[in-house]
Amino acid sequence: ARPDALPRSMEGVRVVISAGGTREPLDPVRFIGNRSSGKQGYALARVAAQRGATVTLVAAHVADLANPAGVNVQRVGSALELRDAMHAAAAEADVIVMAAAVADFRPVSLVTHKIKKSDADPEPVALTKNPDVLAELVAARREGQFIVGFAAETGDAENDVLSYGRAKLKRKGCDLLVVNAVGDGKAFEVEDNAGWLLTADGHETPIPHGSKAQLAAAVWDAVTLK
């Protein structure tokens, strides 16, 4: 642990965590979604609560997960709902963690009735960009608030996972970025570890292979408060 890391106890620390995958509605019965299970966000909430923090968990769609003991769980659907819930909760937070898989795009229009098929081919679904919630929370950051982002990267022919992570940390302006190497990356992409913790002040710590609870503990160990 770094010398200025939080003590094991998080008594009196108010944290807000987003988890799961947003669902972007097309009509009353259909949506565009993603495969996020929410398990990492729930593990972060559980470990923080175990360490004594006051925890709010803003949960989009998740696998069949039990609410972590002692955690205030707020359910949301779309990215816009998640954004509203995060801004409201962030006003009272010392630490904010964006572990949710927020859809980058949503359908331009929400059709109020169930879309019917006909003999003709369907129109393409027009999409528009969702707001970048993490960037907004950073822009609205209160003095002393600590903000954590997540990034899942595969690397590609131009850049490896770590350089994409460094660029994302800069672009987002958060204090800590958890970078997960995903996909069947080649050795030069992932090196020996499945990820890194990158801090705004330039610390780069490899994340040892382990459970989501162990990763959660490593994240909380890396969070610092003024």
Ligand code: CTP
């Ligand atoms: N995020 C967010 N709002 C969005 C998209 C992402 O708050 N509309 C947050 C995620 O919760 C995560 C971080 O931003 O903490 C990085 O998400 P990621 O999808 O890796 O980054 P993007 O900026 O969307 O870039 P890209 O998907 O193109 O890699």
Ligand code: CA
């Ligand atoms: Ca994205």
